[in-house]
Amino acid sequence: MVEQDDRLSRIFGALADPLRRDMVARLAAGDATVGELAAPYDVSLQAVSKHLKVLEEAGLVRRSRDAQRRPVHLEAEVFDLMTKWIQRYQQQAEERYQRLDALLDRMQGRDDTHGTTDDTTGQTADRQRGAAG
Amino acid sequence: MVEQDDRLSRIFGALADPLRRDMVARLAAGDATVGELAAPYDVSLQAVSKHLKVLEEAGLVRRSRDAQRRPVHLEAEVFDLMTKWIQRYQQQAEERYQRLDALLDRMQGRDDTHGTTDDTTGQTADRQRGAAG
DNA sequence: GTCTTGCTCAACCACACGGTTGAGTAAACG
DNA sequence: CGTTTACTCAACCGTGTGGTTGAGCAAGAC
Numbered sequence: 001m002v003e004q005d006d007r008l009s010r011i012f013g014a015l016a017d018p019l020r021r022d023m024v025a026r027l028a029a030g031d032a033t034v035g036e037l038a039a040p041y042d043v044s045l046q047a048v049s050k051h052l053k054v055l056e057e058a059g060l061v062r063r064s065r066d067a068q069r070r071p072v073h074l075e076a077e078v079f080d081l082m083t084k085w086i087q088r089y090q091q092q093a094e095e096r097y098q099r100l101d102a103l104l105d106r107m108q109g110r111d112d113t114h115g116t117t118d119d120t121t122g123q124t125a126d127r128q129r130g131a132a133g
Numbered sequence: 134m135v136e137q138d139d140r141l142s143r144i145f146g147a148l149a150d151p152l153r154r155d156m157v158a159r160l161a162a163g164d165a166t167v168g169e170l171a172a173p174y175d176v177s178l179q180a181v182s183k184h185l186k187v188l189e190e191a192g193l194v195r196r197s198r199d200a201q202r203r204p205v206h207l208e209a210e211v212f213d214l215m216t217k218w219i220q221r222y223q224q225q226a227e228e229r230y231q232r233l234d235a236l237l238d239r240m241q242g243r244d245d246t247h248g249t250t251d252d253t254t255g256q257t258a259d260r261q262r263g264a265a266g
Numbered sequence: 267g268t269c270t271t272g273c274t275c276a277a278c279c280a281c282a283c284g285g286t287t288g289a290g291t292a293a294a295c296g
Numbered sequence: 297c298g299t300t301t302a303c304t305c306a307a308c309c310g311t312g313t314g315g316t317t318g319a320g321c322a323a324g325a326c
Contacts, residue, residue: 005151012154016146017314018138021218028222030229034273047315049274054313068272068323076226079219085154086212086219089161093209096163150284167303180285182304187283201293201302 007059008085011078014058019043020051024060027074034070140192141218144211147191152176153184157193160207167203 015021023037038048052072055061062073148154156170171181185205188194195206 005154008154009149009151012145013149016142016149018142019314021138021141021145025222028225028229035271043314044316045273046275046317050314053274065322068321070273074222074226076223076230079223082219083216083223086215089158089207090209090212090216092161093207096161097209152284168301176284177286178303179287179305183284186304198292201291201300203303 004081008081010054010058011060011082014054014060017051017054020055023048023051023055024074027061027072028076031071031073034072037072137214141214143187143191144193144215147187147193150184150187153188156181156184156188157207160194160205161209164204164206167205170205 015024019041026032026037034045034049034052037052038045041048052061052063056063058078060075060078062075063070064073065071148157152174159165159170167178167182167185170185171178174181185194185196189196191211193208193211195208196203197206198204
């Protein structure tokens with residue numbers, strides 16, 4: 001679990017950089033060499049190589065060997081890991097809204113104690129600490 | 134475009150930290166105050182406050198006011214932005230695989246010279262497709 | 267062999283990040 | 297009023313990140 005936690009951190013961290021995100025976008029269209037990836041940008045080849053290392057350590061990319069070239073390949077499966085994480089909490093939040101709406105409806109229909117809308121979730125407490133991912 | 138680029142960087146950057154990801158997970162279950170969020174962790178309240186600022190600037194979270202308390206609320210819509218970004222390139226990569234597969238099938242049916250099979254994308258290609266296939 | 271190409275590794279530098287402590291602020295409580 | 301609660305802001309500090317240049321290495325070209 002902690003292992004995947006670290007993996008997610010690497011993945012999100014890797015995609016936090018616009019240049020790296022750009023590279024991922026480019027690689028989605030097809031494999032490319034380091035030089036080709038570096039070409040559109042105003043940075044050194046070494047910098048691009050570093051970025052690729054970050055992407056590789058995050059498991060987003062794989063580097064192979066072809067003579068003196070280093071073709072880079074996008075590892076698309078990693079996206080699933082992110083999507084799963086996101087959807088989990090997105091769904092949880094949505095369900096909470098639905099419960100909140102239902103509660104508000106019921107209160108309006110029956111009683112009208114007072115208008116403080118917050119605190120309706122059983123107050124801010126940690127009734128449900130299902131954290132960790 | 135650039136504006137959203139920056140936004141995505143902030144979002145991914147915010148989620149690159151396991152503690153912040155944990156907070157998001159907690160907030161998906163319901164709003165909480167800073168103190169409540171800080172409680173489970175072994176860091177100072179100031180550190181947690183800083184983390185919340187990062188999440189806020191990424192648009193993942195909103196802080197309001199309730200007396201001296203600062204209830205934190207998860208802004209779930211942001212997930213859509215991420216999901217869109219991910220799915221876009223995920224889909225693009227998958228389509229590429231399908232095209233590649235189709236090409237390889239056609240070649241096996243006709244000829245078997247595995248010379249320059251690649252280049253279906255116009256980029257430098259190497260025809261190794263190991264993982265997600 | 268030597269040269270060139272395509273890349274990585276190493277060292278360095280400025281700056282951002284995550285943590286700390288200490289001080290300050292806003293609202294409730296006595 | 298002063299105290300307590302709940303927090304933010306400011307300053308500092310070690311470490312990580314993104315950039316640079318310079319050196320080195322593997323493989324094809326000559």
